[in-house]
Amino acid sequence: MEIAVIRVILLGLISGLTNGAGVLPDGPLNATVGGTVTLTTTLTPTENPVFSVIWRFGDKNIITLTNTNTTAPEYEGRITLFIYTGSLELRNLALSDSGEYTVTILPHGAAELVGRTTLNVYEPIDSVRAEANSTDLVELSSVRLSCSSSGSSLSFLWMNGSSEVTASDRVHLTDGGSTLTITNVLCYDQGPFRCNVSNPVSDGTSDTINLIISYGPENTNLKLSPSQEYFEKGSNISLSCSAVSRPEAHFNWFLNGEELPDTGPELRLVNVQESGNYSCRASNIKTLRSETSVQSRVSVLGASITSSPNLPSEGNSVNLTCDAVGPSITRKWMKDGSDLSLADNMMFYDVNRVLSFQPLKKTDGGEYSCHVSNTINTVEARYIMVVNYGPENVQIKGDNETQRGQTFTLTCSAESEPSASYTWILNGKEIYSSAVYTKSAEPSDSGNYTCQVMNSVTMRSSSKVHGLTVTAGGGLSAGAIAAIIITCLIVTAASAAGGYYIYKKKVNNKPQLNNTVQLQQPNQEHVYENASLVYENV
Missing domain, CATH: 2.60.40.10 (Immunoglobulins)
Structure with missing residues (x-):
């Protein structure tokens, strides 16, 4: 066998190898588990068999035909080789037969041909089933429908009647499309829903699912009979109320907003004496919702x-x-x-x-x-x-000067109907939106405060400016500082004079002291310094 294979390879090298474009059909080929598929070449049958054929599945040999016919054990009884075209029939297919197949053919008197194709084997669709977590629903609730089936490589398609269900902001398809979730269910989501499952070799459809969706009431409408502009006193009038609802709505009646004891879709007025505004309210015991009609005026000389x-x-x-x-x-x-x-x-x-x-x-x-x-x-x-008016007569109350760290309050007022809105602007920048502005003062709060007043109805505005100065705070004024400096100078001069006096007295009383400093008409500054020296020596 090895010699035959080598001979085929050598022949290919001598004659030139052709990657057989078109030797096998374009893949992939699809087949069913347990079924049969023929990998058909494009060679035209001749009177003589092909000289050599080798079929491989992936990297494994299936069958080799040269001088002899060699078949892999796992393919015994499952394959048929057509020796005039090199085609191969596979029977009793399994999922494991999916993959790439390669054929090498050496026809008589021609160059070697190589072809490749892919085979996909699928389990057939069977037992398609659709279920809903609930079929009795209330509008705007949620429902989940799930689909299951036997088979492989399944694709799911949901239908609502004759329309395909597609994903949206309230319709979600998950789990590969097998799960359909509808949030905020609406009345037209009632179905019938069915699930179609398919793969490349088969398909199937589930039974239908119908949803019972309670909704409404909506479009509640009241009618008068007879329908006319006004009625004479003593007239008889019939009022009827209708609404779109599942289950059918329950009706209550109102006169000028006050509930009447009457119920039901019709209200009869006998011997009417006064005008009034009538309305009806429709209620749904399942959805627990209600809707009231527009009032209908029964006018009796009004x-x-x-x-x-x-x-x-x-x-x-x-x-x-x-x-x-x-x-x-x-x-x-x-x-x-x-x-x-x-x-x-x-x-x-x-x-x-x-x-x-x-x-x-x-x-x-x-x-x-x-x-x-x-x-x-x-x-x-x-x-x-x-009467809407203003704003006008804008006023600002508050201090014009404050110290750093103190809390200041500016209050803005204006005459306006309806009440105006207030915006505070400091040095051209908006800082607050209210009539009263309160803050702990900082130097940066100095400036011109503008109160901008706006009436949202009249679309008119007005403003007023208020100046505020923030001082350093906690320090002394310039006058006080000057007074302290003068006082210090006076005390210093007095101390110098006193020191000089002590010096003179000590000199007179103790002539024997050494290191006596001689003073020669000192100015005030020198007097002070020499007096200190004498005092230290004493």
Whole structure:
């Protein structure tokens, strides 16, 4: 056998070795465990067998055909070699048969050919199963679905109905796609979900999973019947409430914000006497959520006052409009409980329906009422006018001078509606945002403090500047220091004079002393020094 192999190699060296591009099909080839695959060469069958064929799996020989046929023991009964093309059939495949296969062929009268390809053997897909950790869910909760299957090299694909499930901020695919987690579950996440599992040789699909998702209530809506702008006293009215909800919603009713004893999707009003704002609240016993409808007005000769859209600020033009329901209406305006007297900036339009301020003044704030009358009834509507103004009259209270280490407080105030915001600026730099600024003084705190006042409604601002000087503190003034220096000089002079006097007295009383210093008209400085010397000698 070794001689035959050597002969094949020598023939290859003599004829030239060709790495057989196209000798074997492009890989990888895919096959199933227990199945059969043929590694087919591209050689055209001839009348004579090929001269030599060697098949290898990795670095192991499978079969060698030269003068004799040699087959590896583990492949006995599992392979068939086609001697006219050099193709090889493998049967009863196992996962361990996956890998690279190499064929070396020496055809008659031609150069040696070498081909390579890769074979992947897979376990087939079987027993695909999908499960959910819960199928009874509440909207915005979470659910986890898992998929399992026999087989190898599995790929997982989740479907919701006919749509593929893809990852998003609330949809997560983990464990190679076998686990699907949905956070913040929504009503359209109910399914049906199914899991498709595949590999290159087979696929399978699980049974469907349907989720029961409780949601709502939402889109709560109230309707009046008959639907009309106003009603006469004694009318009968029906109100109905609906909402999108699973399970079906439970309904409660409210009049002007107060709960009524009535329940259910319909409320019947019999012999209505007064106007009111009706609303319904839908509740879900499963989600424990509720939603209230927009109020619906049942008007029985009513009146209301509305302000024009522009901001009720000082200097703006503002209109108050008194609207009423019913025929033959007359209107009477009052302010703060007294008949309204028109000022020079007020006027009426549209037969007292509109009260106009041109422009609005700060003093125009207060409670306005409109009394509406007809042959049926008289009603009143009220409106509190809040006039926005300012800021103005900015004031700063606080010391202009303080010492280092002492606490100083600056208080800023201004007239404003609504209340203004305050910003302190020191030497052009913002340092604090409040009306009151308190700090332990440092030399760097000296300077000009600007209080910037801003009204966020009128978008107006104003400011005031306050100067503050921080002194060193804890020391003496220049005058005090000068006084101390003068006092020290006086004491020094007196001490010098006293020393000189003692010197003279000692000299007169003890002429026998040695080392007596002779003084010759000393100036004051010399007197002091000589007096000290005499005193030491004594």
